[in-house]
Amino acid sequence: MQRTTLAAIAAAATLCLAACAPMGTGKSQGATAQQEVNRQTVLAFYEKGLNQKDADAALQYVGNRYVQHNPTAADGPEGFRKFVGFLREKFPKSHSDIKRSFVDGDYVILHVNAVREPGTRGNAIVDIFKLENGKIVEHWDVVQPVPETAANGNTMF
Amino acid sequence: MQRTTLAAIAAAATLCLAACAPMGTGKSQGATAQQEVNRQTVLAFYEKGLNQKDADAALQYVGNRYVQHNPTAADGPEGFRKFVGFLREKFPKSHSDIKRSFVDGDYVILHVNAVREPGTRGNAIVDIFKLENGKIVEHWDVVQPVPETAANGNTMF
Numbered sequence: 001m002q003r004t005t006l007a008a009i010a011a012a013a014t015l016c017l018a019a020c021a022p023m024g025t026g027k028s029q030g031a032t033a034q035q036e037v038n039r040q041t042v043l044a045f046y047e048k049g050l051n052q053k054d055a056d057a058a059l060q061y062v063g064n065r066y067v068q069h070n071p072t073a074a075d076g077p078e079g080f081r082k083f084v085g086f087l088r089e090k091f092p093k094s095h096s097d098i099k100r101s102f103v104d105g106d107y108v109i110l111h112v113n114a115v116r117e118p119g120t121r122g123n124a125i126v127d128i129f130k131l132e133n134g135k136i137v138e139h140w141d142v143v144q145p146v147p148e149t150a151a152n153g154n155t156m157f
Numbered sequence: 158m159q160r161t162t163l164a165a166i167a168a169a170a171t172l173c174l175a176a177c178a179p180m181g182t183g184k185s186q187g188a189t190a191q192q193e194v195n196r197q198t199v200l201a202f203y204e205k206g207l208n209q210k211d212a213d214a215a216l217q218y219v220g221n222r223y224v225q226h227n228p229t230a231a232d233g234p235e236g237f238r239k240f241v242g243f244l245r246e247k248f249p250k251s252h253s254d255i256k257r258s259f260v261d262g263d264y265v266i267l268h269v270n271a272v273r274e275p276g277t278r279g280n281a282i283v284d285i286f287k288l289e290n291g292k293i294v295e296h297w298d299v300v301q302p303v304p305e306t307a308a309n310g311n312t313m314f
Contacts, residue, residue, distance in 0.1 A: 028262045032187040069314065071307035079309065100285075102261035105185045109259055109266055111285060111297065126283035126299045128257075128268060140268065140313065142283045142299040150228035152236065156297065157226065 035103040055084040063135030121146035192260040212241040220292030278303035
């Protein structure tokens, strides 16, 4: 019994230490294995949907609902499909460059430079995704055009 | 020696389990004790600076630099002090309502509804703060006016 307990403690400690890898390697300090799976799910969803503009491929990562908080997009998976169709038709060369990603609990957060026309400054975006059982079920974002000039030399990213 | 090792493993496991509390209580799944301290630091900085408009009190939470990525604000602590002075003079009743917060590694992320004139819709903002040694050293944000109408009924928050 004591051996089992010690083994369980050692396993938990190993899990914790493994999850405490520093930023930069794709893992975050304190992130659990499920959180890292969630991050990869959102990154794949974003790449398939926003860059490859393949809504069907992206929607494989979406759960039984897709609650949309972006005020310009209709609710649900069909709203996302329409948005991807819009990008494909109007901005086929648009590209979203993910500058950094974060995970916390059931949430994955992306800080993105989304450029609709190559060579333009594009938008700064933060996307927040909520996941349940490893699938995306809700999305919020905030979108701001990157201005031509700034009061500091640090860029928006 | 073995006892010391086992004690260290048990302590690490306890830390991990303690940090795995579910969302909603202010703690996040997988967040370490330092990450929770960082969250409270950023929440206090935001309340003192943006709501109470007391730059000196807020800057107690800032480290030896404040790298500013908001394109409308000057770099450094003095840039933040100027911004707080601007709010105090032009929008003394402005209020920032923090809708949700996240922690990951050295970062704290806030999703905010910032209202400059009471009764208006205000802006949706995501702020990203980087901390070092428990102090804020870098800030990014994305700001978008909350529109009057939306293509879904979910609000931006």
